[in-house]
Amino acid sequence: MSAVTRRTFLRTSLLSGAGLVIAFHVPRRAMAAAAPQKPLPAPNAFVRVSPDGSVTVLLAHSEMGQGIWTTLAMLIAEELECDWSRVRVEHAPAAPAYAHTAFGMQMTGGSTTTWSEFDRYRTVGAMARDMLVRAAAQRWKVDPGRLRTANGYVYRGKEKLSYGQLAEAAEKLAPPTAVKLKEPRDWKLIGKRVRRLDSPEKVTGKARFGMDVRFPGLRTALVARAPVFGGRVRSYDAAKARAVPGVEQVVQVPSGVAVVARDFWSASAGRDALQIEWDLGPGAEIDSEKLTASYRALARTPGTVALSRGDCDAALAAAGKRLEAEYDVPYLAHAPMEPLNCSVKIDGDRCEIWTGTQFQTVDQGAAAKVAGVPPQNVTVHTQFLGGGFGRRANPRADFVGEAVQVARAAGVPVKTVWTREDDVRGGFYRPLFVHRIEAALDAKGLPAAWKHVIVGQSIIAGTPFEAMLVKNGIDGASVEGVVDSPYLEGVPACSVSLHSPRNEVPVLWWRSVGNTHTAFAMESMIDELAHAAGRKPLEFRAALLRDKPRHLRALQVAAEKAGFGKPPPAGTARGLAVHESFGSIVAEVAEVSVEKGRIRVHRVTCAIDCGLAVNPLGIEAQVQGSVAFGLGPVLKSELTLKQGRVQQSNFHDYEVLRLDEMPRVEVHVLQGKARMGGVGEPATAPVAAAVANAVFALTGKRLRSLPLRLA
Amino acid sequence: MKLHVNGTVHEVDVPGEMPLLWVLRDVLGYTGVKFGCGMAQCGACTVHIDGKAERSCTTPVSAVGDRKVTTIEGLSADGSHPVQQAWRDLDVVQCGYCQSGQIMAAAALLAANPSPTDADIDAALAGNLCRCGTYQRIREAVHAAAKRQRRTRP
Numbered sequence: 001m002s003a004v005t006r007r008t009f010l011r012t013s014l015l016s017g018a019g020l021v022i023a024f025h026v027p028r029r030a031m032a033a034a035a036p037q038k039p040l041p042a043p044n045a046f047v048r049v050s051p052d053g054s055v056t057v058l059l060a061h062s063e064m065g066q067g068i069w070t071t072l073a074m075l076i077a078e079e080l081e082c083d084w085s086r087v088r089v090e091h092a093p094a095a096p097a098y099a100h101t102a103f104g105m106q107m108t109g110g111s112t113t114t115w116s117e118f119d120r121y122r123t124v125g126a127m128a129r130d131m132l133v134r135a136a137a138q139r140w141k142v143d144p145g146r147l148r149t150a151n152g153y154v155y156r157g158k159e160k161l162s163y164g165q166l167a168e169a170a171e172k173l174a175p176p177t178a179v180k181l182k183e184p185r186d187w188k189l190i191g192k193r194v195r196r197l198d199s200p201e202k203v204t205g206k207a208r209f210g211m212d213v214r215f216p217g218l219r220t221a222l223v224a225r226a227p228v229f230g231g232r233v234r235s236y237d238a239a240k241a242r243a244v245p246g247v248e249q250v251v252q253v254p255s256g257v258a259v260v261a262r263d264f265w266s267a268s269a270g271r272d273a274l275q276i277e278w279d280l281g282p283g284a285e286i287d288s289e290k291l292t293a294s295y296r297a298l299a300r301t302p303g304t305v306a307l308s309r310g311d312c313d314a315a316l317a318a319a320g321k322r323l324e325a326e327y328d329v330p331y332l333a334h335a336p337m338e339p340l341n342c343s344v345k346i347d348g349d350r351c352e353i354w355t356g357t358q359f360q361t362v363d364q365g366a367a368a369k370v371a372g373v374p375p376q377n378v379t380v381h382t383q384f385l386g387g388g389f390g391r392r393a394n395p396r397a398d399f400v401g402e403a404v405q406v407a408r409a410a411g412v413p414v415k416t417v418w419t420r421e422d423d424v425r426g427g428f429y430r431p432l433f434v435h436r437i438e439a440a441l442d443a444k445g446l447p448a449a450w451k452h453v454i455v456g457q458s459i460i461a462g463t464p465f466e467a468m469l470v471k472n473g474i475d476g477a478s479v480e481g482v483v484d485s486p487y488l489e490g491v492p493a494c495s496v497s498l499h500s501p502r503n504e505v506p507v508l509w510w511r512s513v514g515n516t517h518t519a520f521a522m523e524s525m526i527d528e529l530a531h532a533a534g535r536k537p538l539e540f541r542a543a544l545l546r547d548k549p550r551h552l553r554a555l556q557v558a559a560e561k562a563g564f565g566k567p568p569p570a571g572t573a574r575g576l577a578v579h580e581s582f583g584s585i586v587a588e589v590a591e592v593s594v595e596k597g598r599i600r601v602h603r604v605t606c607a608i609d610c611g612l613a614v615n616p617l618g619i620e621a622q623v624q625g626s627v628a629f630g631l632g633p634v635l636k637s638e639l640t641l642k643q644g645r646v647q648q649s650n651f652h653d654y655e656v657l658r659l660d661e662m663p664r665v666e667v668h669v670l671q672g673k674a675r676m677g678g679v680g681e682p683a684t685a686p687v688a689a690a691v692a693n694a695v696f697a698l699t700g701k702r703l704r705s706l707p708l709r710l711a
Numbered sequence: 712m713k714l715h716v717n718g719t720v721h722e723v724d725v726p727g728e729m730p731l732l733w734v735l736r737d738v739l740g741y742t743g744v745k746f747g748c749g750m751a752q753c754g755a756c757t758v759h760i761d762g763k764a765e766r767s768c769t770t771p772v773s774a775v776g777d778r779k780v781t782t783i784e785g786l787s788a789d790g791s792h793p794v795q796q797a798w799r800d801l802d803v804v805q806c807g808y809c810q811s812g813q814i815m816a817a818a819a820l821l822a823a824n825p826s827p828t829d830a831d832i833d834a835a836l837a838g839n840l841c842r843c844g845t846y847q848r849i850r851e852a853v854h855a856a857a858k859r860q861r862r863t864r865p
Contacts (some may be wrong), residue, residue, distance in 0.1 A: 065806030065843040195802045202807030203795040205743020205783035209808060212742035220737070245726070263737035264746070265729045337747050337755060337808040337842050386745075386808030387842045420748040617802055621848065625805060628844025651752035651840060660833035662846035 041120055043127040043175055045097040047076050053152060053164030055082045057089045060098035060117070061108040062358050064336075064385035064392070065625070066680045067618035068113045069198045072121050074189045074615060079125030079182060082163060083152035084189070089197055094360035094380035105361035109393045109509070111582035111678020114614055118676060119181075126179040128170075135169035136161050193617035198384075210356040210383040211417070213343045218413045219248060221406045222267040222422075224274050225256040228644030229427055230283035230504040233257060233276060240273040250274070251409035255398075258406040264417055283504035284644035291432060291641075292328055295455040295501070299326065299436035303453055303497035304473040307483045310493030315449035319440030323532055327437075327521040329706045331639040332430040333654060334510055338386020339423050342403035343415040346371050351378045354415075355400060356385030358393035366397030370404040389629070390509040391428060395463035398428065398506075424654045425646040429639060430510035431457040433478075435521035445533035446543070449493040454479055456517070457507045458500040474498055477509065481518030481581060481685065486548045487526060505641070511629055515581040515685035520706065523577035523689030528702065537576050537693060538564060550674060551578055554587035554607040557668050562589035562605035572602060575694025577686035583677025584610040588627070590663075590690035592698060597710055599635060601663040601691055606683055611676035613669045619679050620667040626683035627665050632656040634688045636707050714775060716741065717785025727773030732756045734772045735782060743783035743811045747840070754839030757812035758782050764819035764835075783811035786818060793863065794818045797856035805843035813839050817853050821860055827853060 048056045057076050063069040069089050077084055092098045098106045101116045129149055136154035137144035139161065146156065153160040184190075201207040226232065236257050238250035246266025251258050257274055261267035316322060342355040344367070351371040357363050360380050368375040385392055403416040418426065433456035442448040458475035460466050469475065478498055488494050510516060530540035538559050545551045555578050568574050571593045578587040591603040604627050613619055636655040640647045648654035688706060696702050701710065714721045716739060725734055730749075735741040735758070744767060747755030751766040758767045759781040786792050790799075794817045797803075804810050813836065820827055820835040827835070832853050841849070 063806075065804075067805070195799070196804065198807065199799045199802065199804055200790055202804040202810055203798045203814060204787075204790045205741075205811045207807050208742070209745075211746065214740065214742070263733060265726075265733040265737070335842060337745075337753065337806065337840065339746065384808075385806060387806045389842070417746075420750075420753075621802065621805060621845070624847050625844035628846060629842065650750055651748050652750070656840060656842065657844065657846075658837045658840065659846040659849065660837040662844070662850075665847055 040127060040175065040177065040179070041124055042097060043124040043131070044171070045092070046121065046124040047080065047128050049082070049128060049132065049163050049167040049170065051164050051167050053083070053162055054086045054088060055080065055163070057087060058092040059089055060092050060106060061113045062091065062356065062382055062385055062388070063198065064108065064356070064358065064388035066113070066622060067196060067615065070194060070196045071114050071615050071618060072117055073197060074194055075118060075121035076125035078187055078189045079122045080129045081149040081151065086152060087197065091382035094364045094378070099361070107361060107393060108358040108388070109390065111680040111682065115583070115676040115678065122181050123179060126181055127175050130176045130179055131170040131173045132163055132166045134173055135166040138169065139166070190614055192615070194615050195617065207384050209338050209386045210341045210343065210354060211338055211386065213354040213383065213415060215413070218343060218415055219260050219262065219410070220264045220267045221258045221260045221410070221414045221416045222271045222419070223253065223256045223258045223402060223406065223416060224271050224276055225422065225426070226278050226280070228280050228283040229286070229506060230281045232279045232281065234279045236274060236276040238274060240275065241270040244270040244273055249410050251406065253402060253405040253409055255402050255405070258409070258416070260406065260410045260412070260414060268419070280644065281504070286503055286505060286641050286644045288331065288432060288640045291503070292434065295328070295432070295434035296326060298455045298499045298501065299434050299453045303455070303499040305495070305497050306474045306479045307488070307494055307496040312449050312451045312493045312495035315493035316438055316440050316451060319448055320443065321441040321532055322438065323528055324438045325525055325528060325704060327435045327524060327704045329433050329517045329520065329633070331432045331505065332510055332633055332637055333424050333639055334389040334391035335423060335654060335656060336385070336387025336389055336391055339420055340391070340399040340418040341415060342400050343413070344403045344407035345413040346404070346407050349373045349377055351404065352381065353378065353400060353404070354381040354383055356383050356388070356392055357400065358385070358388050359397065362395060363397050363400040366401040367404045370401055371408060389511040390513070394428060394508060395465050396506070420651065421649045424639070424649050427506035428508035429505065430516055431459065431507040433517040435517065437521065437525050439525060439529060441529060441533050445535060447487070447491045447529060450488055450491045450495070452482060452496045453499070454482065454496070455499040455501065457502065457505070459507050459509055459513070461500060461502065475500060477514045479518070480514040481579065482522060485522055486551060486580070487522065487544050490544060511626070512581060512681040512684040515579060519577065519579040519581070519685035520688040520692070523579060523686060524692050524704065527575070527689070527693040527696065541576070541578065550585050550609050550672065551580065553670060554578055554585045554609050557607035557670060558587035558589050558605050561607070561666060561668055562591070564589070573694050573698035575690045575692065575697055577689040577693065579682070579686040581682045581685050583675065584608060584679065584682040586623070586683045586686055588683070588686045588690040590687065590694045592691055592694040594698060594710065599691065599695055599708055599710065601631060601635070603664045603666070604687065604690070605666045607668045607670055608679070608683060609670040609672050609674065610679050610682070611672060611674040613671060616669045619669050622679045623667040623683040624665045626681065627687050628657050628662055630684040630687035631661070631691070633706050634691050634708055635661065638707055712773070713777070714772065715777065715779045717781055723772070725772060728771045730768050731758070731770040731772050731775060731780070732767040735767060741782045741784055745808055745811055747809065753809070754816060755809050755812040757815040757839065759815060759819055762819065762822060764816045783815060786815065792818060793859040794821065794852070794856040797852040797859060801848050801852040801855060803845050803848040803852050805845055809839060809841045813841065813849055817849070817856065820853065821857055825861055826857055
């Protein structure tokens with residue numbers, strides 16, 4: 001497929017009116033698009049009942065730890081009324097039937113899976129049930145309306161037929177054209193604490209990740225990539241690499257030079273033996289320290305307007321009390337535990353890929369383009385993802401496209417494997433950002449003016465999604481959490497503007513995306529204003545959020561459960577933050593101390609309002625995990641570049657949170673009637689500010705750079 | 712050379728400096744043992760060698776000798792080890808990639824210390840990274856497994 005048609009394909013495959021959104025800057029408009037679609041889905045694409053009575057659920061999305069393997073199965077089982085112990089789950093292939101109900105392409109991201117499938121998966125469960133009931137009615141020659149179902153059986157009085165006995169007859173019937181879903185009061189699974197269905201295989205080592213794919217003839221390849229972003233191979237000498245036992249081929253691909261070998265170890269030794277001359281290009285100039293300084297300078301100049309109300313400069317000049325603050329965050333790697341990998345087999349005009357991906361449609365299209373086959377000839381076998389966090393949802397399909405390049409060049413089935421060093425140095429980072437905020441308080445101590453300049457690379461710019469997602473020069477993912485902040489709604493004079501400088505470092509969405517930095521800046525600044533106004537952080541926020549009942553409730557529950565009003569344990573202090581993202585609201589209270597100059601987080605109390613809580617046990621896990629994921633960059637994770645070289649390489653210098661640093665995380669899931677929001681990401685966003693605000697409360701030092709450093 | 716894995720003696724023809732991890736995964740097919748960092752920084756590759764938790768990614772296969780290697784596949788025949796049961800009961804796993812290593816590290820800890828404190832658990836498992844952040848449930852599950860183990864082996 002040519003670049004132009006691929007672009008068109010992507011564009012037309014996304015629901016146009018959804019305002020999209022791959023930017024994972026989703027909530028409101030896209031959520032409306034998730035309303036039930038007119039034609040009912042084909043039930044057998046999503047659920048199959050076997051003659052042995054087992055029920056197979058096909059997952060249109062990817063399981064990467066977030067628990068949808070269980071949640072989506074619950075939705076089907078709720079309506080199907082099958083035996084939960086006989087439910088098994090598989091990843092669906094890449095096919096149009098599995099397109100995201102709001103985004104129009106097959107993908108997992110933006111904390112959207114559960115709400116976007118809530119109707120579709122329940123509907124297919126109800127459709128399958130209807131067909132089984134009609135099959136039983138035919139067998140018994142009775143009106144289907146007189147039959148009931150429970151736990152995998154159809155009943156006529158005390159007489160019963162199992163779903164397995166009815167499966168073949170039911171399959172031959174026409175699917176219903178309409179079904180009625182259960183009333184919430186009749187739910188048996190939704191809302192219950194249901195344990196994961198993938199635990200048994202994940203605690204025994206049987207679960208198969210992309211890395212574990214093996215079949216006869218499959219070779220392992222490692223690719224030597226440029227030492228700086230944008231670099232190209234000028235020349236290479238593969239003689240020594242080819243001499244390494246086990247190395248079978250050395251092939252050049254657009255991203256570098258690939259060593260194809262019988263196993264990882266040989267490929268790795270072969271790659272070490274390669275001699276490559278690189279054309280480095282302008283990427284060799286990049287220095288993250290200088291970049292931060294240049295962003296700080298840019299932040300003093302107005303950018304493209306993202307939000308404007310009143311005369312902000314006049315209001316600032318007139319104000320009695322005025323505050324200025326700059327916040328900055330570094331590049332971050334996702335570093336999922338499973339390094340990137342992709343297995344590829346090209347056979348004539350067909351191509352098969354095995355990988356853990358969040359982006360089936362994009363990867364299928366990219367593989368097709370490289371292999372020179374139609375997209376429908378590319379079979380995608382989605383494996384369990386050993387973590388995603390956004391890294392496996394790449395509009396540029398980097399690791400999949402490259403793997404197909406290697407397989408094509410080598411002419412044999414190949415699994416490309418990234419080492420941890422390849423991963424940490426491989427780009428597609430959370431971008432470095434600088435925020436500069438000038439704010440003023442009125443005589444009552446409330447914000448009268450808010451001038452906010454945001455500087456950082458756009459995630460969407462330069463991708464096939466740019467035309468659709470960058471509106472009036474604004475990438476929504478760069479400003480989410482600021483332009484829609486409830487704090488700004490009541491500020492009479494507001495200005496938010498954005499600079500999106502470009503450079504060679506590839507960037508990507510990282511769990512909670514723009515909110516990773518906007519929540520830090522907003523909730524820190526609110527805390528600074530509270531202090532300047534002489535108000536308590538909780539009371540100040542409550543005053544500003546007085547018309548936001550969901551925010552208020554989350555704040556109050558988190559504060560109360562954290563023990564606000566009572567002094568914190570000796571030597572500790574508490575900090576507070578509340579942030580809405582992905583349609584959910586999360587308030588967090590961090591309790592911190594400083595030990596030998598190091599910040600220690602002892603406890604984080606969270607309240608999450610995600611609307612209907614489908615599986616509270618899973619939600620608690622996601623909130624705990626989000627806090628851990630968010631704490632790494634608060635306490636230690638940081639990726640820096642000098643002369644274009646990434647200075648970190650593995651977990652010894654790109655540090656992430658370890659078990660001995662894990663605070664006690666208490667999660668309070670607020671039951672509410674609000675529209676369902678996301679759960680996988682929103683709790684990541686507020687933790688940085690909650691900790692920074694606690695450090696201020698403890699030490700009087702206001703830390704405005706991540707990771708937080710006292711000295 | 713001969714390699715004892717999960718009660719079976721394998722004859723393998725590999726260079727002595729090849730890490731045990733890759734012999735287990737690529738040569739013998741024990742893919743439950745995971746590659747995460749290649750430099751003993753993340754613990755995903757943890758196996759037992761004569762009952763002690765070791766990082767297979769930095770252990771040259773020649774250093775194993777006739778010691779007995781146990782991988783997650785050999786921890787129990789049916790997932791019934793107290794640690795595996797506790798992991799299921801408490802819904803510990805998320806993506807699951809690090810969990811083979813976590814479970815092997817926890818099982819070795821409990822074999823040596825049937826009643827670990829939080830500090831003991833921190834010390835034994837701080838080398839096992841989990842990016843999903845399952846740490847809190849790991850701690851709880853180690854305690855639960857300890858309790859279960861004390862019950863079954865008085």
